Amino acid sequence: MEETQTYVTSSPRLFTWKDVGLHMGKGHPQQERWLVINRKVYDISQFHRQHPGGSRVISHYAGQDATDAFVAFHLDKALVRKYMTPLLIGELAPDQPRIEPHKNKLLVQDFQELRATIERMGLLKASGLFFFLYFLHILLLEAVSWIILWYFGVSPVPFFISAVLIATAMVQNGFLQHDLGHLSVFSKPKWNHLGSHFVMGFLQGGSASWWKHLHNQHHAKPNCFHKDPDLNMHPLLFALGKKLSVELGRKKKKYMPYNHQHKYYFITMPPFLIPVYVAFHTVFKAIQRKQCVDLAFSLSFVIRFILMYKPLLGVMGLLMFHELVRVLQSTWFTWVSQMNHIPMNIDYDKNMDWFTTQLQGTCNVHPSPFNDWFTGHLNFQIEHHLFPTMPRHNYWKVAPLVKSLCTKHGIEYQCKSLITAFADIVRSLKESGELWLDAYLHK
Missing domain, CATH: 3.10.120.10 (Cytochrome b5-like heme/steroid binding domain)
Structure with missing residues (x-):
């Protein structure tokens, strides 16, 4: 002072x-x-x-x-x-x-001008109607899921259909919480924070504080080893990126047979990320940090879920139903969340400018009504990372301006089909696994 x-x-x-x-x-x-x-x-x-x-x-x-x-x-x-x-x-x-x-002065200035332009265009202002209807469709999915079990009983077909519907609602809830966590729904931050706790806690059973702590870091330095927490959990299971895979190999580290990681990825990350890692980590951190609000919201989800489904399913049926929902949710979420980053450049922080940092670590998937809904508009990952508080319904408006800036400065703007994006996850895992093996076997 x-x-x-x-x-x-x-x-x-x-x-x-x-x-x-x-x-x-x-x-x-x-x-x-x-x-x-x-x-x-x-x-x-x-x-x-x-x-x-x-x-x-x-x-x-x-x-x-x-x-x-x-x-x-x-x-x-x-x-x-x-x-x-x-x-x-x-x-x-x-x-x-x-x-x-060491930074490109002209690029930084051009990006800052672009930022000023989108503010003047009002692209950082949310449409209340869009998010109201989006929330309404989530509630409708949950309601239909419950009605199917109530009306048709718990035979395998309605049981599975109901699980798919509630898993869909959970995934869409996650996308809505993502919007709230980025302060892109309400004009006042406090309402976004409250909404984030409600959606992540009461509707999802998770911890908004845990998500914010990790996700903000990811956005600050995407795909930067030691700074992006999304990479921290991987070394025990996966060798990611060309440089880091070679480093693991040279250090003779073999937590897993990484040359086969493109095969065991299917039975590890997608089905178990949310039911195992997220479920344990959120509760552990909330208790460790004494985050009573998060714990209370998470408990409210458990009570709500039991009251809604135990009378229809019984105790064992409820447990089976919950785990099936979580596996389906996790599989969907994992493929969507990893398609934009794992195939991209992964390295240590080089202190590049904001625009270059985001473009090197992210890519897009072609827009379409289905792709937009299925990915929660995370198919516009580049625009989202450049302008994290921008409401998702405006990404398509700013995309041409971002592409133009990339063209001007010779920066690649990667956009691919949804299937290609999923396939690139497996391809990049295979490539980095082979690089690890080659480094591991040779001095």
């Missing part, structure tokens, strides 16, 4: 990009973390622990320019800046470039 007062009452402290780059936290003697937003230098060494979006997501930008990430993640920037004032320790010296020297 003393440094802040000095800044306000006298000349600001001046820094170079090199000064900022030395304060990355890890490896620094005092574990200091600095970052830059619009040429202002902030010390987040203590604040990162209180950061509402999570400690790690803001720390991933320590020693770097976080301007575009800051703009992408925050709706009410004026309010956020009030909390940033005590963290301000100075600014970049006048002779320092506005953009980090």
Whole structure:
């Protein structure tokens, strides 16, 4: 605070990009973390622990320019800046470039102009009717699922059809929670947060806080090893990416026979991600962090599910029904969530500009009414990653502008069919597994 007062009452402290780059936290003697937003230098060494979006997501930008990430993640920037004032320790010296020297200045400027353009076009404003109808169709799926069991009984056919319908509702719930978690449904963040807890907890049985903590990091540094938590669980089961697979091989690490990972993927990740990993991890973290709100919402889901289906199915039938629903939900979700990232470039953080970082780690799937619904508009993964708070129904409007910017700067804009996207998951696993084996067998 003393440094802040000095800044306000006298000349600001001046820094170079090199000064900022030395304060990355890890490896620094005092574990200091600095970052830059619009040429202002902030010390987040203590604040990162209180950061509402999570400690790690803001720390991933320590020693770097976080301007575009800051703009992408925050709706009410004026309010956020009030909390940033005590963290301000100075600014970049006048002779320092506005953009980090190693980055493409023209690309960064063009992207920031694109961002300003979509704001003027109103593409960050949500359609209440779209999300109301979307929520209504989820409730309809749940209602029809219950009615089928109530009317036709628990013989195998209605049992399975009902499970498919409720699993579909669960997947679509997940997509809606994703919208709420990105603050893209309501204009006020608090309503998005409340809606996220309701949908993720009461309707899904999960933890909104757990999701936010991990997913924000994924968006900040997609496909960056040690920074994207979606990669952290993989080394025990899969060798991902060309570079990391070779590293595992050279280190003689063989947790699994990775050269066969494209085969065992089908019986590991898709059916068990949600019923095993997510189910355990969400409850464990909620208890560990004493997140009573998340636990209460999760408990409300369990009570709701029992009250709805136990009278129709009995105890054993209820357990079988629940697990079948979770396996179906997990299979659907896993294929959709992995198709945009696993086949893409996976590497350590190279501190590239926001636009390049997102384009290297994401790809799209051709739009169509079915693809849009089936993927929850995550077939527009590029646009979603560039503008995470944009309501999904506006992705198709901004896509041509993003493509144009890619063409101008010679950046590949990958868009493929849904089947090709799924096949590319298996293909990339096969390729990285072969790279691991070759490195493992040779010095």
